[in-house]
Amino acid sequence: MIGYLRAGDIPSKRHIAHYVGGQLLNEYCFTREGFDQPFSTLYLFNPPTGETSAEIYSEACGSKPAKRDNLPLRRRHFKSGLLLPSGDFITGRKILTFNEDLNYGLCHPLKSGEAFFANNDADELFFLFKGAMEMQSLFGKLSLTAGDYLIVPRSCPYRFNFASPPQLLFVEARNGLQVPPAFLNGAGQFKMDAPYSERSFKTPEWDGPLFEKESPTAIVRKRQGSFTKTLYKNNYFRMSGWDGNVYPCALNLKDILPKTGRTHLPPSSHLTFIGKGFAVMSFLPRLLDYDKEAVPCPFYHSSVNCDELLFYVSGQFTSRKTVGQGSISFHPSGIPHGPHPGAYKGSIGLKETREEAVMVDTFAPLTLTEESAVLEDPDYPNSWKEEVP
Numbered sequence: 427m428i429g430y431l432r433a434g435d436i437p438s439k440r441h442i443a444h445y446v447g448g449q450l451l452n453e454y455c456f457t458r459e460g461f462d463q464p465f466s467t468l469y470l471f472n473p474p475t476g477e478t479s480a481e482i483y484s485e486a487c488g489s490k491p492a493k494r495d496n497l498p499l500r501r502r503h504f505k506s507g508l509l510l511p512s513g514d515f516i517t518g519r520k521i522l523t524f525n526e527d528l529n530y531g532l533c534h535p536l537k538s539g540e541a542f543f544a545n546n547d548a549d550e551l552f553f554l555f556k557g558a559m560e561m562q563s564l565f566g567k568l569s570l571t572a573g574d575y576l577i578v579p580r581s582c583p584y585r586f587n588f589a590s591p592p593q594l595l596f597v598e599a600r601n602g603l604q605v606p607p608a609f610l611n612g613a614g615q616f617k618m619d620a621p622y623s624e625r626s627f628k629t630p631e632w633d634g635p636l637f638e639k640e641s642p643t644a645i646v647r648k649r650q651g652s653f654t655k656t657l658y659k660n661n662y663f664r665m666s667g668w669d670g671n672v673y674p675c676a677l678n679l680k681d682i683l684p685k686t687g688r689t690h691l692p693p694s695s696h697l698t699f700i701g702k703g704f705a706v707m708s709f710l711p712r713l714l715d716y717d718k719e720a721v722p723c724p725f726y727h728s729s730v731n732c733d734e735l736l737f738y739v740s741g742q743f744t745s746r747k748t749v750g751q752g753s754i755s756f757h758p759s760g761i762p763h764g765p766h767p768g769a770y771k772g773s774i775g776l777k778e779t780r781e782e783a784v785m786v787d788t789f790a791p792l793t794l795t796e797e798s799a800v801l802e803d804p805d806y807p808n809s810w811k812e813e814v815p
């Protein structure tokens with residue numbers, strides 16, 4: 427997604443014999459959308475087909491969403507801090523809302539978990555709200571810190587290791603996730619005015635313990651919402667090296683360059699990633715609009731074909747009264763919203779904002795789940811009541 431990488435020992439050409447220590451290695455092509463789109467090629471000591479068992483993983487089946495019906499159409503507020511830690515990074519996922527293109531949820535795992543996970547239904551986007559952890563994957567290890575986005579390509583096995591429980595926001599993108607093509611030039615290089623570049627990303631590093639030691643492994647795979655745990659006699663991940671354009675990568679909010687304008691810029695100017703049916707935007711600390719008559723607060727708006735989910739990360743949220751760090755506002759299609767009462771006028775003259783927030787706009791309508799009801803703030807609609815002078 428962000429360019430070609432290579433690691434370890436690989437042969438000079440694709441599809442030729444590659445011997446290491448006298449052993450012929452197994453060439454494994456990890457492809458996307460058939461064989462014409464980006465792919466990576468790995469050289470494995472053990473065939474990737476060497477499973478000894480494949481069983482339904484009932485511990486994870488509880489993470490299937492149950493939808494809430496007959497809800498009135500209105501603005502909503504969910505407090506992620508109310509979610510009690512549970513399970514691991516597979517079983518601890520709580521889907522708050524979903525549509526045909528994505529699942530959107532939270533994961534506050536209690537423990538790291540030993541099995542690897544591969545989501546065969548979706549590319550995944552994580553946002554690490556709190557904590558620090560290491561990701562181990564088929565392509566290497568990544569050190570993750572608070573404020574990191576993590577992109578995991580569909581079907582890539584990975585797991586998280588952490589010393590203390592992290593808090594994660596996640597999006598499972600059923601129909602793909604990518605950097606906006608408008609950020610790239612004809613050679614696939616990030617343009618000069620893109621909000622980030624190749625240098626901004628963390629990419630996988632060689633994972634000696636995983637790639638070089640022989641030990642049994644387990645991979646839990648999700649397909650059509652069901653989970654299967656597959657056991658391998660030999661180390662699935664043991665390899666000499668890999669190369670290609672498909673691999674996990676991470677980008678921290680602090681490494682994204684926000685756009686500023688003379689007057690207020692629309693949310694689309696803060697675009698970070700796109701998927702089929704949705705867009706991800708990052709609101710970052712920045713100087714505010716510099717026209718002397720500018721109103722820095724967002725204008726009221728009705729995005730008539732978008733449902734909007736906004737996760738508040740840090741800072742003082744001057745446009746919203748009742749939200750705080752870890753809040754998620756849900757503003758469905760066609761319902762006007764913008765600054766809370768009083769915030770619009772109060773923003774005039776402000777020079778900068780320290781807010782950080784992550785927004786997901788979807789084009790297909792979102793369905794809320796029972797998990798969301800536990801986190802919902804019932805007083806949020808009252809916070810929008812305007813006092814008419």
Ligand SMILES: [Fe+2]
Binds near residue numbers: 734757763
């Ligand atoms: Fe909005």
